[in-house]
Amino acid sequence: MICLPAPALFNYHAVLTELNFTRYLYNSLVISLVTTAVSILVCIMSGYALARFNFRGAGLLSMGTVLIRMVPPVVVAVPMYVLWTKFGLTGGLSGLVLAYLGLTIPLNVWMLSIFIKEIPFELEEAAAIDGCSYMRILWGIVVPLIKPGISVTSVFTFRTAWNEFLLAIILSNRSTRTLPAAVSLMISDLGINWGQIMAMATIIAIPAFIVTFACSKNLITGMTAGAVKG
Numbered sequence: 001m002i003c004l005p006a007p008a009l010f011n012y013h014a015v016l017t018e019l020n021f022t023r024y025l026y027n028s029l030v031i032s033l034v035t036t037a038v039s040i041l042v043c044i045m046s047g048y049a050l051a052r053f054n055f056r057g058a059g060l061l062s063m064g065t066v067l068i069r070m071v072p073p074v075v076v077a078v079p080m081y082v083l084w085t086k087f088g089l090t091g092g093l094s095g096l097v098l099a100y101l102g103l104t105i106p107l108n109v110w111m112l113s114i115f116i117k118e119i120p121f122e123l124e125e126a127a128a129i130d131g132c133s134y135m136r137i138l139w140g141i142v143v144p145l146i147k148p149g150i151s152v153t154s155v156f157t158f159r160t161a162w163n164e165f166l167l168a169i170i171l172s173n174r175s176t177r178t179l180p181a182a183v184s185l186m187i188s189d190l191g192i193n194w195g196q197i198m199a200m201a202t203i204i205a206i207p208a209f210i211v212t213f214a215c216s217k218n219l220i221t222g223m224t225a226g227a228v229k230g
Contacts, residue, residue: 010195011195011196011198011199012199012202012203014196014199015196015199015200015203019182019185019196019200020182021182023175024177024178024179024181024182025179027093027172027176027177027178027179028162028178028179028180029207030093031093031096031097031100031161031178032158032161032162033158034093034097035097035100035101035104035157035158035160035161036154036157036158036161038097038101039100039101039104039105039108039153039157040108040150040153040154040157042101042105043105043108043109043112043153044112044138044143044146044150045138046105046109046112046113047108047109047110047111047112047113047115047116048112048113048116048138048142050062050109050110050113051113051114051116051117052116052121052124062110062113064106065106065107065109065110066106066107066110068106069103069106069107069110073103073164073166073167074166077166077167077170080099080167080170080171081170081171084099084171089171090171090172090173091171091172091173091176092176093176095171096161096167096168096171096172096176096178097161099167099171100157100160100161100164100167103160103164104156104157104160104161107156108153108156108157111149111152111153111156112146112149112150112153114149115146115148115149116142116146116149119142119145119146123141123145124137124141124142127140127141151215154211154215155211155212155215158208158211159208159211159212162178162179162180162204162207162208163180163204163208164178164180165180165181165183168180168181169181169184179200179203179204180204182200183197183200183201186200
């Protein structure tokens with residue numbers, strides 16, 4: 001007969017009370033929410049321009065947005081640290097926000113441009129005939145129709161900023177660490193506190209699950225958009 005140990009919550013208590021948890025939670029929330037909001041705002045306008053305006057190099061730019069995303073963060077970590085240090089951005093929340101915007105904007109622009117291309121252009125032509133400006137067409141007609149795409153990119157951006165570890169370690173300091181970066185505090189010369197690491201990992205996963213489930217309806221629609229063509 002297999003005897004399992006009784007569940008204990010002392011590791012969760014240690015994480016919540018001994019590691020300045022509220023400060024790290026605040027940092028993670030601010031960075032993730034600001035990154036998501038700014039990224040979506042920029043990518044909606046950029047994706048619309050890429051989808052609707054014909055200009056030289058549009059195809060190359062579209063391909064470049066995907067290729068940039070293929071570059072792993074470890075490749076740009078050291079150059080980014082040198083550049084951020086030169087401009088005084090290390091150790092602050094704004095530096096991490098800018099770093100995560102660089103990671104998420106290229107792919108988000110490409111994804112949203114595809115969703116916008118799926119919208120019949122005749123809708124925009126009819127609005128233009130009625131006197132609507134480009135901005136009115138974008139925010140009044142296009143944006144409501146690409147809510148599934150916005151949900152997909154929002155979840156992707158939030159999870160990227162929330163879970164990222166390498167740049168959070170390099171570009172933050174003791175007071176601006178995020179929750180993933182705080183996991184490194186549980187590794188010392190005396191050993192690795194696996195219990196607290198697992199407790200912290202469980203806590204970190206909860207907001208990502210909440211955001212994903214909150215957007216699940218539009219998320220499924222966005223992921224399956226264009227899968228079946230009539």
